[in-house]
Amino acid sequence: MTEPDPVMAEIGRGIELSHSGEREAAHRLFADLWDSIGATGDAFHRCVLAHSMADVQDDPREELVWDLRALEAADLISDERARQGGVAGSVAVFYPSLHLNLGDVYRRLGDLGHARDHLARGRAAVGELVDDEYGQLIRRGLDRLAHQLSTA
Structure with a gap:
């Protein structure tokens, strides 16, 4: 059995915060995660995090920045890394x-x-x-x- 991915667990926690109406708390959590991952960290983590961060932006221009980061990171993810992250296919x-x-x-x-x-x-x-x-x-x-x- 593989160990749980702590970064994905934190992203999941942020998504839960966002869905429960705590967008600012989710934004802070995502920002802290981005600071720890960095712009050159694991592409799978960056993609999922940026995709989630876009959803908690109030300014559509900032949302666009995060959506573009997610797409850029997705282009760097191998199918094997996606499967390791729990993606079927x-x-x-x-x-x-x-x-x-x-x-x-x-x-x-x-x-x-x-x-x-x-x-x-x-x-x-x-x-x-x-x-x-x-x-x-x-x-x-x-x-x-x-x-x-x-x-x-």
Whole structure:
């Protein structure tokens, strides 16, 4: 049996704080983790942490910075490292959500060209997701983004 990953446990704790309405506490926890991991630390940790940190930003420009960090880190994760982190299958399952978040934040910032690009990239990657609750959530999010962009 493998040892629990303490960084992932802390990220999970931050996500729980965020979901329970304690966004500022989650933000502080994530910031402290980022300081300890660093911009060149384990790409898996950086991706998951940056993806989570983006969700607790009040300023969409800061959210974009974190979403871009998550995407950059995802590009460096091997499938083997993803499996070690508990991901079933390939690191490719990260991309639909990453592109959905980027498309949405670009839309809110008024950059519709980048928003449409990330929508297309998210839709191209969505086949990597299984048809479970999470996969359906991401598909609905991409559909909602497509609708928002069609009326923009």
